Amino acid sequence: MDTFYCSEIKVGLCHLPEGESHHAARVLRKRQGQSARLIDGNGMVATGTFEEIHKKNCVVRIQNITNHPPNKSFLHIAIAPTKNLDRTEWFLEKSTELGIQQITPILCKHSERKVVRKDRLQKVIMAATKQSMSAFLPTLDDLTPFAHLLDGLTTKYDQRFIAYCGDGPTIDISAIPKHDTKTIVLIGPEGDFSKEEYQLALDKGFVGLTLGKSRLRTETAGIYVAAAFRTAQ
Template sequence: MHIFYTPDIDPEASAYTLSEEESKHCIRVMRLKVGDTVVLVDGKGGSFRAEIIDAHPKRTSLSICSFNEQRRRSSYRIHVAVAPTKNIERYEWFLEKATEIGVDEITPIICEHSERKDVKSDRLVRVLIAAMKQSKQSFLPKLNDTRKIGDFLKTETDAKCFIAHCDAGEKAYLNEQVKPGEDVTILIGPEGDFSTEEIGMALSLGCQPISLGVTRLRTETAGVIACLETAIINR
């Protein structure tokens, strides 16, 4: 069944009109018509079954048939703070796959070795929405504003924190450290890795050093592996 993103829908609503963008996709692209049934998701756990009553390409009207609410995406939360890649398409790939696997929150972090210092949030949010719809989920991952790693580390204390880095030193594998049902924050550095100073700062503030495997991974691959291992532990 086709899914449409409706962040402003009221759980008590009996009818709803799709945005112009979603209406165009519904009628022009998907070629749906009056009487067809669709699913609307609000990105916060709400899922609505609805029927098209006016197939207008700019303002499609629907009648709400039923509503279902999911309180939590899962028994755990994962927040990945990952440096934007020089090639933004690689970062978008990470966002897509992380959403499909199950990520709750993402923060782009700027590090000493970062080659990209900013991102276009609007574009990244569109990637997240498309991935949420494609994977038939009703929760949209939260995308935070870009932050310098130092500022992030000083304020991010709500969950158990791990830092994946390539420097020498004793590091446990992530799957040996994460427990089922545990909320975690995982830091992934840029192509040039975290600097020695950044690693030291993270460790001094309570982050635990971890390894994601014996091979050297690209930034976006490391982010996906972190999400996947955490999901498997919580399966």
């Protein structure tokens, strides 16, 4: 059964948004009476059948709704997009499959990539959410300058980490709590964070995090952190 996104799932008739309607009608060539699985990205999963097919407005009659409770842990990764954007897209796909909750692309001093197309990244996340049969769509933020991110953090995190390869006090990822915690991890660009950025994070209560012995690429570091927290789900 194919999965479609619909922000408002309710008993009765649900109207798919235009992009999803086009996908259902023109790409998957759905017909009246065929089954559909709907997610609102926020825990609600419904099944039903297509009542109307139109490239701009498909209607699904809902037969069953399940509301999934959110994960007890919350993982937010703020990561510098890679020069080769494919690598960032792989991180988005894999971390979504693995169950991350929030992703912020960040702009750092050593960033080689200074622009991203958010709509393109959002599509990767949406496809991975559907593919993995998850009920939750991770939040994707706008590209944010490093200092703005730190200044603007309003969420109360239980722990804040910065993955940094330079000198400084660090804790290994195997040693940090992963169950029932709200965690933010900062991952820098190919050239790592600058010393000033690292210091700024320390000043904001972040702790240095090491990710094992061998050197990891930016996107691998991100996937590895997401995997470590999935194990704890």
